[in-house]
Amino acid sequence: MSDAEVDRIFHALADATRRDIVRRTLLGQASVSELAAAYDMSFAAVQKHVAVLESAGLIHKQVSGRQRLVHADPETLERARNLLADYENLWRARVQRLDEMFEGE
């Protein structure tokens, strides 16, 4: 993933409504109108959140008749999670090296 892609994913996740849209549409697709009703928001406000999530690859839109159905992409979440796990592994490797140094004394 490029820096810009990772920036977009974390930026999209830095908002409680957007995280909730991801959670909800992981459990089943929803139309933008359904999301607007669920969050008591204007259609335009939800559309903005949906656009941010879509540009991050966290959700995808599908046209079904007159509706636009939104579903979350678990693979993008997994990529973000793996990135955080990589950071933690750097730290674990360092702690292990320090442990080994002290054991060697």
Added chain:
Amino acid sequence: MSDAEVDRIFHALADATRRDIVRRTLLGQASVSELAAAYDMSFAAVQKHVAVLESAGLIHKQVSGRQRLVHADPETLERARNLLADYENLWRARVQRLDEMFEGE
């Protein structure tokens, strides 16, 4: 974690320099001056990034003589990773339920 705490963590991670500060200071503490030199940035610019990371709990500062040493907090990364894992688990549970439904037919 409150919504605001999670917002701050993901906002802090939505920038390549800030992610690199986390990575670097997971491997060993660094002073703000060292970070400024490493990124060829002004002291003030790095201090801003450090403040965003600190308010998210991703790094902590320690005063050592005249220096402020920065070190990353792997626990905060882990909390963010667990949150993403929870989302993925929601999705897995749903896929499993669908599988069971089809098997039941």
